[in-house]
Amino acid sequence: MIPYGRQYIDKSDIEAVVEVLQSDWLTTGPKVKEFEESVAEYVGVKSAVAVSSGTAALHSAMYAIGIGPGDEVLIPSMTFAATANCIVFQGGVPVFVDVEADTLLIDPVEVERKITDRTKAILAVDYAGQPCDYDRLQEIADRRNLAIVTDGCHSLGAEYNGRKVGGIADMTVFSFHPVKHITTGEGGMVTTDNPEYEKRLRIFRNHGMTSDFRQREERGTWYYEIVDLGYNYRITDFQCALGLSQLQKLPDFLKRRRNLSEQYEEAFSSVREINPLDVKHNVNHAYHLYVIRVDFESLGCERADIFQRLREKGIGVNVHYIPLHLHSFYQKRFGTGRGLCPVAEEAYEAIMSLPMYPGMNDEDSNEVVTVLLGILEESRCR
Numbered sequence: 329m330i331p332y333g334r335q336y337i338d339k340s341d342i343e344a345v346v347e348v349l350q351s352d353w354l355t356t357g358p359k360v361k362e363f364e365e366s367v368a369e370y371v372g373v374k375s376a377v378a379v380s381s382g383t384a385a386l387h388s389a390m391y392a393i394g395i396g397p398g399d400e401v402l403i404p405s406m407t408f409a410a411t412a413n414c415i416v417f418q419g420g421v422p423v424f425v426d427v428e429a430d431t432l433l434i435d436p437v438e439v440e441r442k443i444t445d446r447t448k449a450i451l452a453v454d455y456a457g458q459p460c461d462y463d464r465l466q467e468i469a470d471r472r473n474l475a476i477v478t479d480g481c482h483s484l485g486a487e488y489n490g491r492k493v494g495g496i497a498d499m500t501v502f503s504f505h506p507v508k509h510i511t512t513g514e515g516g517m518v519t520t521d522n523p524e525y526e527k528r529l530r531i532f533r534n535h536g537m538t539s540d541f542r543q544r545e546e547r548g549t550w551y552y553e554i555v556d557l558g559y560n561y562r563i564t565d566f567q568c569a570l571g572l573s574q575l576q577k578l579p580d581f582l583k584r585r586r587n588l589s590e591q592y593e594e595a596f597s598s599v600r601e602i603n604p605l606d607v608k609h610n611v612n613h614a615y616h617l618y619v620i621r622v623d624f625e626s627l628g629c630e631r632a633d634i635f636q637r638l639r640e641k642g643i644g645v646n647v648h649y650i651p652l653h654l655h656s657f658y659q660k661r662f663g664t665g666r667g668l669c670p671v672a673e674e675a676y677e678a679i680m681s682l683p684m685y686p687g688m689n690d691e692d693s694n695e696v697v698t699v700l701l702g703i704l705e706e707s708r709c710r
């Protein structure tokens with residue numbers, strides 16, 4: 329089976345983890361700080377705060393900007409559940425915004441339309457690895473006094489107008505799950521230039537405490553204060569050692585992902601029924617996902633049928649995502665439903681994510697193309 333995504337781990341990654349296991353600090357130690365500083369430097373911001381998952385990072389970011397009961401946060405409907413849930417964790421209301429048909433990125437026109445007196449922030453998702461239209465989002469945010477947070481779980485290494493994702497919004501969230509650009513097993517990070525946000529993030533990830541265990545050890549003191557409700561969202565030092573080792577490989581990982589996207593692009597350029605998503609001229613795409621839109625109607629076949637035949641032939645296709653506002657939880661809790669985001673709903677019927685990961689070789693990508701085109705050819709003849 330060629331999966332849609334998977335980690336790339338080599339001997340240097342394994343050695344980095346083992347070294348930490350033999351050291352004094354398994355958590356809250358020097359590797360956490362080193363990983364934070366390295367990611368901050370990579371994306372070009374003053375600070376980064378590492379946590380136990382991308383979801384924990386999103387939740388921490390919502391806390392840092394002060395989201396509370398009744399506050400509304402605008403999110404695209406075409407995203408993973410955690411983008412909405414982090415708002416709900418804080419008692420806030422996720423407001424589902426439609427996306428642009430050609431990129432599936434949050435539509436700035438729809439953002440403007442959904443702003444109310446209760447709107448506090450825009451949580452934009454760089455879907456598939458392509459940065460959103462931050463110039464237009466920033467213009468709206470400035471005019472309406474909103475914070476912008478980027479869910480950059482797809483876009484580590486992506487660029488917008490020559491600037492790396494991570495230093496564009498007020499805060500940016502990354503995930504280090506095995507299918508993402510670099511992995512720590514589970515893990516996440518928030519990057520920001522705002523020292524007040526950084527302070528709040530650090531308190532939130534450690535039970536709402538003003539100091540951590542290592543700081544107290546170093547100062548020889550027992551004193552700490554709980555200043556707010558926090559969580560245990562800490563990440564371990566051996567995870568951060570893995571992250572540091574992976575970060576060194578990130579430029580190569582990105583190069584391979586971009587190379588695979590070119591191969592797919594070329595293979596599908598003459599196939600009428602397959603349309604890759606558009607890529608804007610002012611971005612450098614990070615290709616977490618390679619999403620195609622298939623014209624199943626003119627092929628005269630069902631996506632479920634094609635999907636199943638691809639899986640049977642060992643091609644691990646996937647669908648990202650079922651629009652969030654169609655899930656029963658949000659329908660029950662927030663009264664969402666069909667018709668709320670028609671562009672996302674229509675796009676959902678046509679999209680498929682093809683295998684895309686740095687360890688994929690040319691044989692694998694050729695196999696994906698050959699099998700997919702073969703199945704479509706058979707369908708066309710029926």
Ligand SMILES: *Cc1c(COP(=O)(O)O)cnc(C)c1O
Binds near residue numbers: 381411504516
């Ligand atoms: C992966 C992902 C998350 C959550 O990250 P975890 O590390 O799995 O908690 C959030 N948002 C998006 C868009 C993601 O792809």
